[in-house]
Every structure is written in structure tokens, then in C-alpha cells.
Amino acid sequence: MSASPSIPATRVLAVASHVVSGYVGNKIAVFVLQSLGCDVAALNTVQFSNHTGYRQWTGTMASAQEITDLYNGLRQSYLDDFDMMLSGYIPGAEAVAAVGAIAKELKEKTRDAPGKFFWVLDPVMGDNGKIYVAEDVVPAYKSLVPLADLILPNQFEAELLSEVKIADMESLNRAIQALHDKYRIPHVVITSVKFSVPGHPADHLSVVGSSMTSSGKARLFKIVFPSIDCYFCGTGDMFGALITMRMREAVEKVPGLSRRPNWLSDDNTPALELPLAKALEKVLASMHQVLSRTRDGMAAVVERTSAAMTEEDKGDEKKAHFVKTKAAELQLVRNLDCLRTPVVEFMAKAI
Amino acid sequence: MSASPSIPATRVLAVASHVVSGYVGNKIAVFVLQSLGCDVAALNTVQFSNHTGYRQWTGTMASAQEITDLYNGLRQSYLDDFDMMLSGYIPGAEAVAAVGAIAKELKEKTRDAPGKFFWVLDPVMGDNGKIYVAEDVVPAYKSLVPLADLILPNQFEAELLSEVKIADMESLNRAIQALHDKYRIPHVVITSVKFSVPGHPADHLSVVGSSMTSSGKARLFKIVFPSIDCYFCGTGDMFGALITMRMREAVEKVPGLSRRPNWLSDDNTPALELPLAKALEKVLASMHQVLSRTRDGMAAVVERTSAAMTEEDKGDEKKAHFVKTKAAELQLVRNLDCLRTPVVEFMAKAI
Numbered sequence: 273m274s275a276s277p278s279i280p281a282t283r284v285l286a287v288a289s290h291v292v293s294g295y296v297g298n299k300i301a302v303f304v305l306q307s308l309g310c311d312v313a314a315l316n317t318v319q320f321s322n323h324t325g326y327r328q329w330t331g332t333m334a335s336a337q338e339i340t341d342l343y344n345g346l347r348q349s350y351l352d353d354f355d356m357m358l359s360g361y362i363p364g365a366e367a368v369a370a371v372g373a374i375a376k377e378l379k380e381k382t383r384d385a386p387g388k389f390f391w392v393l394d395p396v397m398g399d400n401g402k403i404y405v406a407e408d409v410v411p412a413y414k415s416l417v418p419l420a421d422l423i424l425p426n427q428f429e430a431e432l433l434s435e436v437k438i439a440d441m442e443s444l445n446r447a448i449q450a451l452h453d454k455y456r457i458p459h460v461v462i463t464s465v466k467f468s469v470p471g472h473p474a475d476h477l478s479v480v481g482s483s484m485t486s487s488g489k490a491r492l493f494k495i496v497f498p499s500i501d502c503y504f505c506g507t508g509d510m511f512g513a514l515i516t517m518r519m520r521e522a523v524e525k526v527p528g529l530s531r532r533p534n535w536l537s538d539d540n541t542p543a544l545e546l547p548l549a550k551a552l553e554k555v556l557a558s559m560h561q562v563l564s565r566t567r568d569g570m571a572a573v574v575e576r577t578s579a580a581m582t583e584e585d586k587g588d589e590k591k592a593h594f595v596k597t598k599a600a601e602l603q604l605v606r607n608l609d610c611l612r613t614p615v616v617e618f619m620a621k622a623i
Numbered sequence: 624m625s626a627s628p629s630i631p632a633t634r635v636l637a638v639a640s641h642v643v644s645g646y647v648g649n650k651i652a653v654f655v656l657q658s659l660g661c662d663v664a665a666l667n668t669v670q671f672s673n674h675t676g677y678r679q680w681t682g683t684m685a686s687a688q689e690i691t692d693l694y695n696g697l698r699q700s701y702l703d704d705f706d707m708m709l710s711g712y713i714p715g716a717e718a719v720a721a722v723g724a725i726a727k728e729l730k731e732k733t734r735d736a737p738g739k740f741f742w743v744l745d746p747v748m749g750d751n752g753k754i755y756v757a758e759d760v761v762p763a764y765k766s767l768v769p770l771a772d773l774i775l776p777n778q779f780e781a782e783l784l785s786e787v788k789i790a791d792m793e794s795l796n797r798a799i800q801a802l803h804d805k806y807r808i809p810h811v812v813i814t815s816v817k818f819s820v821p822g823h824p825a826d827h828l829s830v831v832g833s834s835m836t837s838s839g840k841a842r843l844f845k846i847v848f849p850s851i852d853c854y855f856c857g858t859g860d861m862f863g864a865l866i867t868m869r870m871r872e873a874v875e876k877v878p879g880l881s882r883r884p885n886w887l888s889d890d891n892t893p894a895l896e897l898p899l900a901k902a903l904e905k906v907l908a909s910m911h912q913v914l915s916r917t918r919d920g921m922a923a924v925v926e927r928t929s930a931a932m933t934e935e936d937k938g939d940e941k942k943a944h945f946v947k948t949k950a951a952e953l954q955l956v957r958n959l960d961c962l963r964t965p966v967v968e969f970m971a972k973a974i
Binding site for chain 2: 311
């Protein structure tokens with residue numbers, strides 16, 4: 273139990289939002305990374321009382337300058353020796369550019385040591401056909417994707433980046449190939465696929481991934497898993513933290529791969545043998561277990577919270593929304609085993 | 624492994640500083656609390672690149688108003704249902720008062736339910752005879768101590784609060800009695816005792832604790848443990864997080880105690896049977912194991928960091944200080960077992 277022995281000691285810079293209460297952004301990513309034995313530098317882009325899914329919150333955002341200053345503070349004391357970087361929500365185009373400049377510098381520093389630094393970028397821009405960031409954030413992300421090693425867009429963000437409308441598996445495959453082509457991005461995972469896939473049960477979801485070949489050709493795979501009928505926040509951030517450490521673990525298992533540029537497997541590695549596919553199997557096992565336990569624990573949270581409410585408050589729709597949102601906060605801290613020793617149930621399949 | 628089954632589900636508000644890199648303040652307390660299965664709301668009073676022991680840092684402090692706003696954000700969405708609160712470094716007297724107002728409100732809310740809310744206050748003011756906060760922070764803390772349930776001053780802070788000069792075990796005991804008398808503070812732990820105690824090996828340290836009786840009489844005990852010859856930062860913050868959860872655990876083991884005011888044991892409980900004494904034994908076991916492993920791992924950190932330095936930089940005393948300070952950052956994330964399943968070696972003794 274002293275550490276997850278299969279994951280080598282790793283120092284990660286995690287850049288995302290912080291919430292006082294609840295589990296989104298760095299609040300969830302840092303704990304997940306640490307639980308898997310990772311030394312995390314947590315650069316918080318905002319400090320909010322709670323996530324925005326409650327529809328009300330208080331707190332402050334870090335400016336682009338503050339983000340840059342914090343990074344400079346690390347560098348001046350030799351604290352910038354990162355093996356990996358994970359970036360999530362960043363408030364505004366200027367701040368996105370500031371984070372990009374940090375990643376660029378870390379890449380540049382290790383130019384002569386391929387594979388020494390790996391950037392996992394979650395290009396947080398929107399979901400379900402709607403952009404929920406300022407319009408100028410989209411081009412800001414587009415200019416950063418070529419610097420990243422692995423991107424984690426949802427279906428809508430993949431459309432924005434690839435400029436391919438995704439409606440079925442065929443167009444999804446085209447979008448991923450377009451991402452490899454346009455940005456030379458080595459690894460892609462589309463974290464939510466909204467269309468129904470022929471042959472899958474209606475209550476199942478899929479995640480699709482690809483690590484390109486040396487000539488930039490997509491090597492596609494998918495994992496299908498049962499959905500849980502509840503709206504959770506922070507799942508993308510948990511996903512990002514898990515894939516960061518599980519990718520590192522899977523790459524370490526292939527001799528020499530961690531010293532190859534972008535951790536790209538050689539061309540004769542089939543899609544289902546890719547470290548990204550192996551990593552994703554473990555990630556989705558953890559996710560499914562944590563979400564199941566969260567759902568099972570929701571009634572107890574509602575009961576505890578309602579005990580402090582007046583009858584009138586309980587009948588107020590807006591207030592009921594707060595309670596429901598609180599109950600859907602991911603329950604991680606008493607479910608460490610789901611993170612550390614997931615039982616893989618859903619396997620990667622060829623497309 | 625799914626949780627520490629002996630510690631009941633607990634929701635803690637942790638108020639302290641945040642550092643991007645390294646392990647002090649909330650950066651260490653939050654992980655320790657979470658590792659022991661605790662749902663933590665982390666209100667960060669500062670965001671600095673690194674702790675001030677490096678002698679250089681960047682970042683920003685939260686104002687008293689920002690702290691209050693964040694708490695109000697929690698309250699308006701029913702996120703203020705805390706079982707416990709742990710407060711560490713708070714920047715300035717106004718911010719100390721803001722945190723005190725939060726604790727006061729949480730106490731007031733549970734006035735009719737004794738034991739329902741428990742505040743662990745680390746009155747961070749100075750060390751080794753020197754105040755390192757603004758002068759007006761001292762009276763600000765003095766006015767808050769009567770609201771707390773457990774305080775964790777070091778020897779110097781105990782002197783400031785008790786107005787008793789501590790030079791030996793006898794004056795230490797007087798200081799603790801003065802704290803119970805002056806502030807009606809139920810539980811006290813003096814976290815570092817600087818004088819040498821007759822009969823103890825010179826390389827040993829002691830921690831002294833007391834839970835008062837119903838008439839306010841100190842019930843004193845001490846734990847003696849070997850010191851590790853190295854200057855670590857963040858030990859006080861790790862201590863605070865550990866004692867918070869271990870106190871909760873020890874109290875839960877005594878039927879009915881968690882519903883008594885301030886979790887105060889009845890008068891016939893001898894000092895060595897106090898939950899505070901039992902909790903402290905586990906805390907010091909965890910501390911000693913983490914510090915030992917940190918010391919054992921320091922050379923590797925120095926080697927890793929030096930690899931990126933020029934020969935000239937390596938010879939620079941100021942730069943060597945950064946590297947040494949970085950190497951002394953507490954190594955927690957790969958030593959989860961020390962936190963979760965400590966092996967008790969140092970037992971509480973009567974004074």
C-alpha cells in the first residue's frame with residue numbers, strides 16, 4: 273500500500289480551477305494524482321466556493337499575469353522539473369496563452385531528451401453544442417494543441433478543433449484523423465460520444481481514442497461502458513488525472529517507449545495494444561466504480577443536508593437544486609480503492 | 624482499503640495557505656485529511672508558488688473579505704454542514720477575525736447539539752522566541768481561543784497565549800493550566816518543547832497535551848520520540864490534519880463522548896486514557912514515519928534537481944539553499960501507509 277508500485281515516481285504540474293467545497297478541477301485532479309503516488313504542483317486558476325453547476329458561487333479568478341508569476345516562482349527555485357503537465361479549465365484567452373507559454377517552455381527545456389515531458393491538455397471550451405467560454409478561447413486553444421501530447425476533447429470540442437461535424441462513427445473517425453493531420457497531435461481521446469452507436473445498448477456510452485503512427489495515421493479503438501443516469505460534475509477532471517497517471521504507467525511497461533518522442537508506439541503496435549488503450553481500460557474502470565458508488569450514496573447526502581432545512585426551503589425548487597447538486601459531488605475520499613486498484617471490466621475494441 | 628473504517632465520515636472545513644509546489648498548509652493538510660477518508664472543504668488563504676522557507680516566492684494572499692465571501696458562498700448553497708474545522712496560517716489580523724467569525728457562526732448553528740462541531744485551531748504566530756506575523760495578530764488570536772475546542776501552539780505560541788515563560792516541565796505545566804483557566808480551552812497540545820527534559824535522551828523531543836476536567840483542571844501527559852536532525856517545513860500542518868482525524872476517531876470509540884460538549888471526557892478518565900492521548904500516539908507514529916522516509920529520500924531529490932544545474936549554480940550558496948529546501952519537502956504521496964496505518968511506537972506517559 274506504500275505506493276502504487278506500477279507507476280514510477282512522477283512530478284506533475286496540474287493547472288485547473290479550485291473549489292473550496294466539492295470535487296471538480298484541481299480539487300479532484302490533485303487528489304486523484306496524489307492517490308496514485310504522484311508529486312503534484314497544483315496551480316489553481318480560480319478559487320470558487322463551489323462549482324458553477326450550482327448556478328451560484330463566490331470567489332476569484334487568477335489573471336494571466338498571476339499564473340505566469342506563480343510559474344516564474346517555481347522556476348526561480350528549481351521547482352520546474354516536471355515530468356508531465358495536466359491542464360484543465362483556464363479562465364479566458366489570455367490565461368490560456370499564459371498556460372501555453374508554460375508548456376512551451378517546459379517542452380523547450382527537454383528538447384534534447386525525447387519523452388521527458390508529456391502534456392495532457394483538456395481543451396475546456398463547451399459541451400452539447402454550446403461554447404461556454406469566451407469566443408477568443410477557441411483560437412487560443414487551437415494554437416496550443418500542436419504543443420500537446422494528448423488531448424481530451426469531448427465530442428463538441430473535437431468538432432470545434434477538427435472542424436468536422438460528428439454525427440456517427442464514420443465522421444468521428446474523420447474528426448480524429450483531422451486532429452492528427454491538422455495539429456500533429458500524437459494522442460487523442462474523445463471523452464464523450466453523443467450519437468447512438470449501432471449494435472450498442474442505448475444505455476451505454478463510448479469513449480474513442482487513437483495514437484497516431486509515424487506517418488500520422490490514426491489507430492482507433494473504442495471502449496463501451498454502461499452509463500449512469502445522473503448528471504455529475506468533475507468527471508472530465510477525474511478522467512484527465514486518471515489518464516495522466518495510467519498513461520505514464522502503461523508507457524513504462526513498454527521497454528524504451530518513455531524515451532521516444534511523444535511516447536508514440538512503433539508502427540507495428542496494433543490499436544488494441546496501444547498504451548493509451550490499456551490506460552483507458554483502467555481509467556474507465558475507476559470512473560465507473562466511483563460514479564456507481566456516488567450514485568449509491570446520494571440519498572444519504574440529500575437526507576443529511578435536508579435535516580438542516582425548513583419545510584419551506586425544501587419545497588423551493590432553486591434550493592432543491594443546490595441539494596441535488598451537492599449530492600452528485602463525486603465521492604472519492606472513501607473510495608480510494610476504486611482509484612488505486614480498479615477492476616477492469618470494459619475492454620478496448622477495434623473500430 | 625476502501626476507507627479507514629475506524630474514522631466516521633467527517634466533513635471538515637480546512638482554512639490555511641496553499642502552495643503550488645511542495646507540502647505546507649492546506650497543500651499537506653487536505654491530502655492527509657482526504658487520505659483518512661475525510662470530505663474536505665479547502666479554503667485557501669494564500670496561493671504562493673512555494674513555502675517561505677525558500678526565502679523567495681511569488682503569489683497572492685486572500686483578503687479578509689475574500690475569505691468571508693467564500694464562506695458565504697458555501698452557506699448559500701447548504702455547503703456549510705461541517706463536523707469539524709481546522710485552521711492554520713491566516714494572513715493578518717483582519718483575516719484571523721474573518722476566520723474567527725466563520726467558526727463562531729458554525730458553533731452558534733450547533734449550539735443545541737453539543738459535540739456536533741469541533742474546531743482545531745493552530746494559532747500560527749511565531750517560533751523560537753520570534754513573532755513572524757504582524758503584532759496585531761496576537762490579540763486577534765487571543766480573542767478566538769475561547770471559541771476553539773483544541774489548540775496546537777508550539778512552545779513559543781503557548782507562551783504568548785498563556786503569558787507564562789516556559790523553561791522547564793514545571794513552567795510548561797503552569798502554562799497549560801493557565802490556558803485552560805484564561806480561555807476555558809478544553810484541549811491543548813504543545814507541539815514542540817524546546818528545553819531538555821531530565822531523564823530524556825538529548826536527541827529526543829516531547830509533545831505535551833492536556834484535556835481539562837469539568838472543573839478546568841489540566842490532565843497532562845507527554846509523548847517522547849526521537850528527533851530527526853533536519854529542518855522540515857509543514858510538520859505543524861501535517862500534525863494538525865492528523866490530530867483532527869485521529870481525535871475524531873478516538874472520541875468515536877468512547878460511547879456517547881461525541882455528543883458531549885467539546886468532547887470532554889468525564890472526570891474519572893485518567894490522563895493516559897484520554898482520547899487526545901490515544902490520538903496523539905497515532906499522530907506521532909505517522910509523523911515519525913513520514914519524516915524518516917523524507918530524510919531517507921532527500922539525497923535522490925538533490926541529485927535529480929542538481930542534474931539540471933550548471934556547475935556555477937551548484938556552488939552558489941543561495942541556490943544550494945533552494946535545492947536543500949526542496950529536498951526537505953515532506954514526502955507523503957508515496958507513503959500513504961504511514962498516514963493510514965501507522966505503527967504506534969511512542970506511548971503517552973504521565974507527567
